[in-house]
Amino acid sequence: MKFELQATDTRTCARAGKLTLAHGEVLTPVFMPVGTRASVKAVEQRELYEMNAQIILANTYHLYLRPNTETLYKAGGLHKFMNWSRPILTDSGGYQVFSLSELRQISEEGVVFKSHIDGSKHFFTPENVIETQRFIGSDVMMVLDECPPHDAELDYLKKSNDLTIRWAERAKVHLAKTKPLYGYEQTLFAITQGGTNEALRIESTKRLVEMDFEGYAIGGLAVGEPAEAMYRMIEASHPYLPQHKPRYLMGVGTPENILNAIERGVDMFDCVMPTREGRNGRVYTRTGTLNLRAARYTHDFRPIDEGFENYVCQNFSRAYIRHLLNVNEILGLQLCSLHNVSFFLWLTKTAREKILSGTFNDWKEEFLASFRADKHA
């Protein structure tokens, strides 16, 4: 893995970089569409290529349960399995174990949990999660972390933070003992925790940075805390994160969240919002979001976002998509998902261009003023 810092904004901490992974280059800031179970929901792989998705995310927890590592290994890894030739990042499953599964028992060794699908019992450790990600063959692997709830007591948060740090160390030690299975290199990012407690967040960051990982994720945020608290944590982390390594804010977020995080030095993002909202008929435009299920679009023959250059806006009207959603045609979900993913890709791509041209801050303010106005509701 290589990360080249190409530009830093003059007025903010925003950065433009180039991440070189086994399956190709990723220009940052970057939005990674979420393909949890080896598919970006309702979007075809060729459509992801077409809209220039540079890297997608998949999830270790989900893929470990289904199809499982045997199938992925026999397929020759996730890239071949799903026919995606560009980079893939996999989350470790830590977050999912704590948000989806039942009957978790956390110990020093790891976490026992019951599958949310069939109740079967499983055990994740920092070591076996690395091995699972070897079977998956993701370009970027993530360490196993514990994700405490955002309202956890300080005492718990402290213990949890220490555990995540010890787990990261074990992950790094184990990484060196394993090899990639498919003939290309994989890299490993650490995940900082500490909730919204500044001291703990800084401690987590410092200790993980000492271990010298190839990249750093800021984890345990966007779990219900106010956005301002999240921004404070990014700001608090900033001085302690190495400039020459990529920074990834996990599970974030709205266009506003993303731009505010870019401004604070974050390079990488993933979020289910574009596809989840798309399946609900909510679409993003440069002047806010629209709920295309609403009757007001029945005779609105304009594109979702007039002048926006993507396949959906160039070919279909709000009225047509509203009809599809209204009669529950799958194509309605497809078009909304496609549009939204392409909108989020456009957002980070444009942010990058503005950083490179030295106009990020002005553009961001302008975009948000227009976006927040949300004339449509």
Place this chain on the structure above:
Amino acid sequence: MKFELQATDTRTCARAGKLTLAHGEVLTPVFMPVGTRASVKAVEQRELYEMNAQIILANTYHLYLRPNTETLYKAGGLHKFMNWSRPILTDSGGYQVFSLSELRQISEEGVVFKSHIDGSKHFFTPENVIETQRFIGSDVMMVLDECPPHDAELDYLKKSNDLTIRWAERAKVHLAKTKPLYGYEQTLFAITQGGTNEALRIESTKRLVEMDFEGYAIGGLAVGEPAEAMYRMIEASHPYLPQHKPRYLMGVGTPENILNAIERGVDMFDCVMPTREGRNGRVYTRTGTLNLRAARYTHDFRPIDEGFENYVCQNFSRAYIRHLLNVNEILGLQLCSLHNVSFFLWLTKTAREKILSGTFNDWKEEFLASFRADKHA
């Protein structure tokens, strides 16, 4: 409308033709993917172009209810509404009134029915169904017919047959009084009825042919009767249908049904099977169908049909699609639907090529022997 008979098979009644409609040429035999509610389920319009769908079908009953004629008129017709530039054929809604709606009251004048969506009351007449299809702007309109159940009593069948014939006459008279709304010509096909009663079927055919429609559909079949009875009806109709006009067997059918009907002189087909089966994970191959939900495909990394030249077979494995279906990813339905529609298009396209090269009969026997063997189940 123009129909040119390009070739007739030497050993069977199979025909190859060229139908010229307002939105383009249609080479027959042709399979028309079904886009009931202005979308071929789970397939994008650009994908239909890509797989060379020449004409699609939509439904007057469904479009009349949702989005409704006002929306379609304001959109400039169905082609513009759904962004489809090739021909469209619309069924009249007769079949849907009799199969989907509740509380039907048939009179000489027309049929009163309650919407299957909200129970609202509506009235279809031979005249207003033409007008609705003017609003839709389909290249080929169909007359309103009554579709009796396949086990109807002879007496009822006879009365119903006469009614459908009188309705066809009224439709033709009314057609002349109306004009296309969007600046291009629309044509009108009649629909023969008579169930599986040969005498009634022949009477229906003769009387409708006397009225000189531009094309003829064989209706009221594929509604539960044995396939042999359907084939007999096609054979009985054959001598009475004009050679130089297109023949359309409505709602048919399996690959075997389609080839047997082509052999008996049918030019046009539509069926929901490829998309409906696709959404259930059943896919078509040249050696039978596969139920891709089955566990046996977990580690089957072959394409759906080895050597079949379409996007799905060239890019994805049975194991991957099986996984998608297993975890309920929309992409699973998309890929199965895409594959199946492309398979049916390939089937009629190949039948046409074989008719033109004088080898239809041999190819058909060979294909069916292989297809029926159904090694996969």
